[in-house]
Amino acid sequence: MSWITARRRHPAAGYAVVVLGLVLVGVVYAAIAGYGASAAGLPPGSSAQEVAQGRELFEVSCATCHGLNAEGTARGPSLIGVGAAAVDFQVSTGRMPAKTMGAQVPQKPPTLDAAQTHALATYVASLGGGPPVPAAAQVSPAGANVGLGQQIFVAECAQCHNFSGAGGALTYGKYAPALTSATPTQIYEAMLTGPQSMPVFNDTTIPPSEKRDIIRYITQTRSEPNPGGFSLGRVGPVTEGLVGWLAGIGLLILAAMWITAKQREQ
Amino acid sequence: MSNADKALSGVGGYLDDRFRAARPVRSFLKKIFPDHWSFLLGEIALYTFIILLLTGTFLSLFFKPSMTQIVYHGSYTKLNGVRMSEAYASTLGISFDVRGGLLMRQVHHWAAILFLAAIMAHMLRIFFTGAFRKPREINWIIGITLLSLGIIEGFVGYSLPDDLLSGTGLRILEGVLLSIPIIGTYVTFFIFGGQFPGQDIVPRMYVVHILLIPALILALVAAHLFFMFHQKHTQFSGKGHTDRNVVGSPMYPYFMAKTGAWFFFVFAATAGLSTFAQINPIWLFGPYNPAAISAGSQPDFYMGWLEGALRMMPAWQITAWGHTLSLSVFIPALLVFGALMTGLTLYPFLEQWVTGDKREHHVLDRPRNAPTRTAIGVGGVTFYGVLWLLGGNDLIARFFDIQLYWTNWFGRVIIIVGPIIAYFITKRVCLGLQRKDRELLEHGVETGIVLMRPQGEFVEVTRPVSEDSRAVLTTRNEVPQLTAAQTTDENGVPSPAGHGVMGRLRTRLNHVFAEEIPLSDGHGGNGHGGNGHPELPVGADDKRSEPSG
């Protein structure tokens, strides 16, 4: 009898098998998840303006990857000409300063506060121009045409971000993030500057009024209640089928076992 | 006279005067139904079908099957001013402007999900217990037809509201139809009434969905149930259960009550899902536009396998003599569907050819006692399952952070390799379980009582299995083996049956199919021989028997 077989009745035998199974699944999953090629470069920019505080912050937080004069290095693209809007988007969503260099830089809690972000954005804008941070009135969804916003969203945005803004997969480990927490300013800036893989929708292609329509559609949809019950993720029939089989058929089978169970005694 | 007697002679007499019903109705009331939870799966399908008919009738009173474009102004204010079809607008109306409308829509859609899931679960139960064998082959074919009709009915049904998600599905249907060789473009134009999307597809699907297919399903379900009644239900093995009887409780009042209770459970499950789980929120998808698309677009789960097949297929196309054969579409969408349904339909006949078993079967097989069939079944489930999984590969890639193209490649490889591995593993597991059964029969059940022998040795006392369990463990359907002796006569002349390529193939397959662990291999009766477990006879209580050698 082998060593393992001799211990098959050990009190911890069952737990050991479960732990082994979990470890195996974890190792396999770690091997295949989270991969992707590094992001390619960003377009270069144009002219400049200086702000001292921004420059200080830049040297501390950004220069390691983007170069002392934002000219770019092997680790990060040039920021000359990206504009204040791009900087405000990346820093206020916490994507920058980046901690890891995987397929895509993920959103995380921002490390710089609003004032610091503004200074940084002004400094970078001073280096080469680029789109400015939109004003509050420019991004406000109030009074926007949400019906037109819906039509543009499903033709230009939903193919990556999904019909309700739940996000979606791109190639090589990249993804379009969910739009659940983006502020109107961030949404506007993202459309304007095309962060990472996202294309650029400048103000002459999708004018500011239409951008407001899209913002209203996004913000109104994500805050809209689900009248039919739990939303199941708002990703469509996949989760519906899962719930139908597991909750529906699963619970019904349990009920069937109860109905047909043999009586113990009368 | 009691009230019951009065009713019996009153109404009963009235009917019997006209229909001579006493004898047939009495035998109906006395009909015995065996009891097992897996026998209730088909009833889930039956009762969800009734729910679909009821809720569908309600919805048809409000739905407008028209693709005429209108500008919406209604309760769902987000879409005010947006152009959409009347079909979509009327669905918004049912959801937001009819009391109970959203609930009825959700009950209808959840019932459809449960309908198809139950058919599949029921089909698997029939397959793995061998209930499709003679005399039930025709009922099996009816069942596969019902599955196919159900899939089409569901697809057509959720495409009626003409929303972005289901409209994308219709677009894919158009692309699939176009790929049919020779007649593809004609079929497409005839079904859509011209170019996609046209004005005709929704009203035509409406007729198919509320009239043609439900009528077919109703007729086939009636036939399915009638045959099941006429041939009597199968039963699992057990003490006193033979191929010549049915053991259980009578229709009246037991089975009627249980099936009635089951109807309420099924309806309650559907209603519960419809209360707490939102399904098909068409207002979030928006109306269909051919220039619009959403990430993570999938069909309902029962079409997921076709979607997965389309995703994993490499780009194969043959262009020759001025014509194009689009294999990357035709193979996954049409050939896979046809091959699976044909394979399922033919399976009972293939198995009968291989086993040569022409007897009637009313006692169900335990899956482990038909290892090859179970292994084939698990291989088939694996094949279907990989296709189904790939149908959601973009959501899986996003949710589990796995590279998108890796999921496609995984599908391409595992679709071939997976079923083969599953076959071998399942077969070995079944044979292992058969060995375990044999051990139980021969050595008895370990009771946990430890006995010390005079020599100082400790042994565990075993007890033979109960009569009931013995009946279950020993009931096996022996597959007639087509041995060489049967295929050649005493002069060595091969019989016609074993002749030729097909004959030799049949003999080989027969040997594979008949592989099993024999119940008795000369090891000896109960618990004697090598392991020396002493036995407790059935009926002994707290007594320790003499160890017998």
Place this chain on the structure above:
Amino acid sequence: MTDQDDHFDGPRGDRASRKRTGIARRRVIGTPSPATRHLLGDDGAGDRPSAVTKPRELPADLPNPERAKRVERVVALCFTISVLASLAFVASYVIFPIHSIDKVLKSNLGLGLSMTVALLALGVGATIWVRHLMPQVELTEARKPLASPEQDRAAFRETFTEGAEASQFVKRPLVRRTLLAASVALGIAPLVLLRDLGPLPRKQLDYTAWKKGTRLVVFGSNNPITPAEFSTPGGIITVIPEGTAGDLEALAKAAVLIIKFRPEELLPPTVLNWTVDGIVAYSKICTHVGCPAALYEHTTHHILCPCHQSTFDAQRGAKVIFGPAPRALPQLPITIDAAGYLVAQSDFHEPVGPSFWELG
């Protein structure tokens, strides 16, 4: 003590016998695992007293009337709950208004919850009734072999052959064959009637709404666009032929993506004569099965179709680099008109969308 089955296969084979399920629970020293207990018959089904034939098949009452009374109250409670829930359903219908998302949420919850409880209570009550209020029986019914006895089969054969002979069907092939021909001919009529389901495709799939000089207008706003407005590299937008905004059949073939590159970035097989200042136009309709192939990763220049992951390289003529699409996205030749707006030079030079038999 083993069970005695009553013999039931009488000449007509349809008398039922009766056995009672076992009752006594056995105590066993030691701890067999729960999984093996049923093998030992410890679920009470092991021992059966020998059955005795009595005139009644189904017992009228339960052996324990006290317990039956308790169970009866439980079942009645379940059914009462169901009554109340059904009334709650009617009340919800009346009380909860609709016509807005929030109100429909409450209405759905009220109606759905009351309906679920009403049905569930009925189901639970009925189940308890069957399991605990009806005396347990296990009866046996005999099966006759399904094949008819030989004399029935012979009689059938006789009747059938007599009829066939009397009908002259077999003996008069002329009548038989002309009848068959008439049935087949009549059967063609319903097939013929289907001809007008739709027009013949002819060459319709080969052309789209794009013509020489048709302006590209942005989807949604329907405004034409100049290269100066669409000048940021990495930009993409959906455009349609001017005037086709509400025409879904036209959009289904004519939806186009324009992508802005720096002119030096575009490579063969992109036809540079069909581009304007690095702006290239490709059909948005995927050549696999027709979904809009709309995802664009501007860093890799890949167009990804979200349906089945067909991937096209926009820098190189939208040729297929992954996935099931069999051919590249057709490129629309564009130029600028006198007013400076982007216009089409002509229709596509090949059919758009999924491949079909006559594609050639």
